Amino acid sequence: MNKNELELKVCPVCDAPLPFKPAKISYYNKSNKICDDCFEIEKNESKKKKV
Numbered sequence: 551m552n553k554n555e556l557e558l559k560v561c562p563v564c565d566a567p568l569p570f571k572p573a574k575i576s577y578y579n580k581s582n583k584i585c586d587d588c589f590e591i592e593k594n595e596s597k598k599k600k601v
């Protein structure tokens with residue numbers, strides 16, 4: 551196992567390079583397109599849109 555196999559992925563929503571690999575520290579557990587933080591925000595935003 552190589553500990554240097556860190557892979558960063560830029561989240562298109564918050565524009566921040568966040569770890570995608572390894573899975574232990576991944577920010578892309580809920581979605582492989584946007585980070586977990588933005589996923590939660592988007593989820594909450596869509597909940598608010600009741601109009």
Ligand SMILES: [Zn+2]
Binds near residue numbers: 584585586588589
């Ligand atoms: Zn994000």
